[in-house]
Amino acid sequence: MSEKSATLIPVLIASSLKPAKDTRAWGKLGLSLRETGQFDLSFMGFSRIPLENCEGERYYASLSVHPSPWERISSQVRFLKVLLKVRPKLLLCCTYEYLPLASFFKSILGYKLVYDVQENYVKNLDLNPTLSPSKKSKLSQIIRQMEKVKEVDLFLLAEKCYVEEMPEKSPFLVLENKFSGEIKRVNPIRFEKKQGYNFLISGTLTPAFGTLEAMTWFKEILKEFPKSRLQIIGHCTLDSYKIALKNACENCPKIELKSCTFPVPHEEILAAYSKVDFAILPYQNREAISNKMPTKLFEAAALGVPVLIAGNPIWLDYLAPFSGGFPIDFFDTDQACKQFNSALKQEFFSQSPTDSILWKSQEAEFISAINSL
The missing domain is CATH 3.40.50.2000 (Glycogen Phosphorylase B;)
Structure with a gap:
């Protein structure tokens, strides 16, 4: 570890189903933090190929194949191993699946917990035509239970409408999925x-x-x-x-x-x-x-x-x-x-x-x- 990295604040940005170099988690939240020069960043997400680490930026795989039920369970084990290895001061969860473990280990490892609410996952169940009513009901209960943890220090809401749809998620900051780059000026x-x-x-x-x-x-x-x-x-x-x-x-x-x-x-x-x-x-x-x-x-x-x-x-x-x-x-x-x-x-x-x-x-x-x- 270099002298510079030893002075940086360790951050873990983790998701199970999103890519390790996700457009939002890596390309927006992560790069914004990196530009401050204050943070040592680790990212966790799925990847079919190994990703190359660089100074101040490391990658860990949550999944490497199609997300079967077994893979989803093993992803929890991988998340815990990464959590114990990185020992972040700031943990940014981009999936509800990691919240229970993140909540349990918060006081043990002493980090601040941020939940990036990228979707209204309960509402999204209505968009899946393959789910039966009973399965939707079961999954909505599981999601609500996982999102119910009390230890979240800040909720990042990816949509303005989530303020009304999920009033229990507070304190919050609305961060829409705006374009990460510059405007291309065009003539009419x-x-x-x-x-x-x-x-x-x-x-x-x-x-x-x-x-x-x-x-x-x-x-x-x-x-x-x-x-x-x-x-x-x-x-x-x-x-x-x-x-x-x-x-x-x-x-x-x-x-x-x-x-x-x-x-x-x-x-x-x-x-x-x-x-x-x-x-x-x-x-x-x-x-x-x-x-x-x-x-x-x-x-x-x-x-x-x-x-x-x-x-x-x-x-x-x-x-x-x-x-x-x-x-x-x-x-x-x-x-x-x-x-x-x-x-x-x-x-x-x-x-x-x-x-x-x-x-x-x-x-x-x-x-x-x-x-x-």
Whole structure:
């Protein structure tokens, strides 16, 4: 251990199912802490390949294969071993699964405990069509019990709506999933009529996120714009849905599907934005989704890519100041070309988004909250 690292505050940022270099845990929370020069950082998350340690930054695997029940249990053992090895002064849990162990060892190891609430996990159970009512009820009880621990010093809420949805999580700081980077300044965008446009669907691929419906919508667009292309790149955990997506691509070479069991590296998704005319967010109107701000909204706005989006008032209000998108009813395929032609008549990015869409706009408040612990 170098003389410098001996003076730094040891921090462990741990998750079971998220990647060790997760977009939020590593790319936002971790890098913000690293930039202060105060902390010695360790990250725990799943990884299929060994990650290379560097000065002030070490990595530990929670999982290395598909998360089976046995792997989830063994992940707890791995977490405890890492906890005892790192002996952090600050433990940042990015999953409810680690909270019971984190709570139990808090007084023994003497760390401050922060819980990064990335999802409303109980509500999210309604988005999984494979769960029976009895299984949903059991899982919701388990999640509530795990999140009930009293020893959390600070809750980081990834969505503003979690303040009302989870009032018991206090004290809290809202840290939205804003874009970690700088705004790409673009001139106002007006589309000329042409034979084809490039579309992108990225991120998590689930029934509630409307990927299949968007594919059907795109096939209607092809009738008027035959040179169009749709790229789908994302993480799909439901095997049955992955098969449905694959079947929907058959006999349609204009759709390029990359559906992965594990999350796609974020840099690959960001690179895909540079090749498209529109990002598509075809989310269903579901209670677990409607009040949230998808990360893709911040990404597309910062990268200067117009979005075609379900008509959610919260999302449209966010896009309105800089004309960042247009509402589309992806379920009304009869009107697909008519609505898209209306979108083509719009001017996008008539104003440049402000820095309020960036992670750095809330970074100082995050560091201040951590230092206050």
